[in-house]
Amino acid sequence: MSRFWSAVVHGLTPYVPGEQPKLADLVKLNTNEHPYGPSPRALEAIRAATDDSLRLYPDPNADALKAALAQRYGVQANQVFVGNGSDEVLAHAFMALLHHERPLWFPDITYSFYPVYCQLYGIAHRAVPLADDFALRAEDYLPRGAERAGAIVFANPNAPTGRLLALADVERIVAANPDAVVLVDEAYIDFGGQSAVPLVQRYPNLLVVHTFSKSRALAGLRVGYAIGQAPLIEGLERVKNSFNSYPLDRLALAGALASVQDEAHFQESCRKVIATRTALVERLGALGFEVLPSAANFIFARHPEHDAAQLAAALRERAIIVRHFKQPRIAQFLRITIGTNAQCERLVGALGEILAG
Numbered sequence: 302m303s304r305f306w307s308a309v310v311h312g313l314t315p316y317v318p319g320e321q322p323k324l325a326d327l328v329k330l331n332t333n334e335h336p337y338g339p340s341p342r343a344l345e346a347i348r349a350a351t352d353d354s355l356r357l358y359p360d361p362n363a364d365a366l367k368a369a370l371a372q373r374y375g376v377q378a379n380q381v382f383v384g385n386g387s388d389e390v391l392a393h394a395f396m397a398l399l400h401h402e403r404p405l406w407f408p409d410i411t412y413s414f415y416p417v418y419c420q421l422y423g424i425a426h427r428a429v430p431l432a433d434d435f436a437l438r439a440e441d442y443l444p445r446g447a448e449r450a451g452a453i454v455f456a457n458p459n460a461p462t463g464r465l466l467a468l469a470d471v472e473r474i475v476a477a478n479p480d481a482v483v484l485v486d487e488a489y490i491d492f493g494g495q496s497a498v499p500l501v502q503r504y505p506n507l508l509v510v511h512t513f514s515k516s517r518a519l520a521g522l523r524v525g526y527a528i529g530q531a532p533l534i535e536g537l538e539r540v541k542n543s544f545n546s547y548p549l550d551r552l553a554l555a556g557a558l559a560s561v562q563d564e565a566h567f568q569e570s571c572r573k574v575i576a577t578r579t580a581l582v583e584r585l586g587a588l589g590f591e592v593l594p595s596a597a598n599f600i601f602a603r604h605p606e607h608d609a610a611q612l613a614a615a616l617r618e619r620a621i622i623v624r625h626f627k628q629p630r631i632a633q634f635l636r637i638t639i640g641t642n643a644q645c646e647r648l649v650g651a652l653g654e655i656l657a658g
């Protein structure tokens with residue numbers, strides 16, 4: 302602790318990112334990265350952008366990338382915001398759009414960055430409990446007389462549970478809260494969910510956030526984006542331009558653009574992850590694991606007879622890393638990223654050994 306810290310730093314409990322160990326031959330199933338590489342066209346575009354032009358600042362408005370995203374989603378370019386990973390997009394959204402007199406509502410079990418942003422920006426919030434089966438219930442987010450949200454944020458599919466809220470339920474929440482911004486964090490939507498993006502034309506209070514880190518296998522490039530009606534996007538631009546006018550560097554802009562233009566690679570690589578997920582759920586079920594239904598590139602699983610922390614530690618001894626959370630309600634679960642088929646085979650083999658004692 303330093304006496305030079307400002308008051309806000311003293312009070313902060315920062316987000317702890319998933320571990321990025323430096324060991325070779327590790328089966329790394331702890332931070333939901335894509336097991337296969339990004340589009341070869343994205344890699345080629347990054348290489349091509351690696352030249353003398355790096356002495357110049359990048360396009361602060363990311364016009365080419367926004368135009369490509371707008372085209373893909375059938376919206377206007379002024380309905381797209383881009384940032385340095387969806388974490389940054391979320392951070393700007395919390396400041397620009399989710400800070401109101403009434404508290405911000407989000408599920409009690411969800412992406413743990415949300416309470417961190419609330420603390421950083423002094424946003425009052427209310428954690429709305431998930432159902433016993435970890436489902437998010439749309440009815441819990443509907444206004445009840447004077448009790449209504451100042452804004453709402455949730456991940457869909459949710460993290461770390463992987464559970465999906467049906468699009469009709471997302472719409473119910475958005476429609477019932479016309480005076481509150483509803484931010485749907487769709488970091489994992491491409492692995493089997495139906496995106497809420499088509500709803501943005503009808504709902505001025507809806508903002509949908511996506512990332513290139515998961516389904517586009519570009520976590521190392523740090524690109525995220527938001528889609529909503531122009532006034533919401535303008536609010537985000539105001540915060541961004543008060544913070545860092547150039548969040549995306551030239552290589553990120555080039556790589557992300559080429560990735561959006563390679564729809565076939567995107568579809569195929571998501572399909573492969575989904576197929577591996579189906580097979581892994583079956584294999585873990587055969588070992589006695591209970592697995593929550595997942596629409597993400599990870600699964601949330603527990604074994605009724607084995608302690609999750611001990612399982613995670615035993616896997617680690619075998620150079621397999623999965624994520625374990627200490628929060629009491631989910632402390633019996635492991636969150637396991639869908640890896641390659643070979644990685645999942647190694648995981649299942651190791652778990653079989655561990656359970657056999």
Ligand code: PMP
Nearest residue numbers: 386387388412456460488512514
């Ligand atoms: N939202 C959710 C729900 C996530 O799990 C993550 C990844 N940790 C993010 C957003 C942030 O992803 P990124 O900053 O890599 O885009």
